[in-house]
Amino acid sequence: MEKSLVGKTAVVTGSNSGIGLGVARSLAAQGATVVLNSYTDDDADHALAADMAREFDTTVTYIAADMSKADDCRALIEKAGACDILVNNAGIQHVAPIDEFPTAKWDAIIAINMSSAFHTTAVALPMMRAAGWGRVVNIASAHGLTASPYKSAYVAAKHGIVGLTKVTALETAKEPITANAICPGYVLTPLVESQIPDTAKKYGMTEEEAKEKVILERQPSKAFATVEQIGGTAVFLCSDSAEQITGTTISVDGGWTAL
Numbered sequence: 595m596e597k598s599l600v601g602k603t604a605v606v607t608g609s610n611s612g613i614g615l616g617v618a619r620s621l622a623a624q625g626a627t628v629v630l631n632s633y634t635d636d637d638a639d640h641a642l643a644a645d646m647a648r649e650f651d652t653t654v655t656y657i658a659a660d661m662s663k664a665d666d667c668r669a670l671i672e673k674a675g676a677c678d679i680l681v682n683n684a685g686i687q688h689v690a691p692i693d694e695f696p697t698a699k700w701d702a703i704i705a706i707n708m709s710s711a712f713h714t715t716a717v718a719l720p721m722m723r724a725a726g727w728g729r730v731v732n733i734a735s736a737h738g739l740t741a742s743p744y745k746s747a748y749v750a751a752k753h754g755i756v757g758l759t760k761v762t763a764l765e766t767a768k769e770p771i772t773a774n775a776i777c778p779g780y781v782l783t784p785l786v787e788s789q790i791p792d793t794a795k796k797y798g799m800t801e802e803e804a805k806e807k808v809i810l811e812r813q814p815s816k817a818f819a820t821v822e823q824i825g826g827t828a829v830f831l832c833s834d835s836a837e838q839i840t841g842t843t844i845s846v847d848g849g850w851t852a853l
């Protein structure tokens with residue numbers, strides 16, 4: 595089958611693990627040149643890029659940049675040199691009641707999960723305009739549309755990135771550029787997977803029960819989404835069929851937000 599993204603350059607923030615890595619792999623599989631990113635600059639990060647380049651027969655590089663810092667966010671896009679597809683994915687979590695929520699955690703979550711997307715988008719849009727084509731794909735969350743207690747910063751940042759997505763779409767509405775947010779429910783990433791045994795132990799359940807009754811409590815399908823499904827959704831948003839899809843959210847949440 596013909597690869598649909600040959601000649602396009604994709605920058606995926608926070609892509610040395612989890613959803614970002616899955617999305618990067620899906621874009622590379624379609625022939626896109628991919629820039630991977632995280633805040634570390636280890637041999638393993640560069641090896642990941644080299645392996646992906648070999649696997650998908652495309653160009654993959656790794657650029658270290660800390661998405662909690664405005665200048666790093668902007669430098670990432672500048673160093674990439676081109677950015678036809680921008681996937682704002684980097685994110686962290688902290689869980690605590692509002693009156694106990696550490697200020698430093700609030701600031702870090704707002705910076706990484708939301709403000710980074712403003713800075714990368716600001717530098718990427720002129721590149722997209724010059725190239726005459728662009729796609730902004732923001733990885734929000736079901737928590738960009740609904741709330742849970744104890745996740746104040748995360749829910750605020752994810753609602754914020756949904757708002758930023760709409761503004762980006764309106765400012766580019768007459769151009770061949772779209773901006774959308776993917777809102778995943780629970781996705782089976784290494785981080786989530788590692789929580790299953792502890793959750794089972796804590797509630798005195800089998801791992802299967804802990805998955806269904808605790809972790810996937812709010813996900814009616816009682817199944818995790820996969821990083822491949824999020825990657826497939828991003829590829830769809832980059833396709834010609836999605837040309838008139840802009841400023842919206844696509845939930846990949848097993849029915850969570852239908853409740």
Ligand code: NAD
Nearest residue numbers: 608609610611612613632633660661683684685735780781
């Ligand atoms: P993850 O921890 O596996 O991946 C997060 C990525 O962000 C990693 O590559 C990490 O290195 C990177 N990162 C963290 N801090 C960074 C920083 N300061 N600068 C640059 N990179 C940084 O988690 P994930 O589950 O893959 O999450 C990815 C995104 O998907 C996040 O925005 C998260 O909120 C969102 N999300 C995840 C789920 C889920 O169930 N896993 C559900 C909805 C939304």
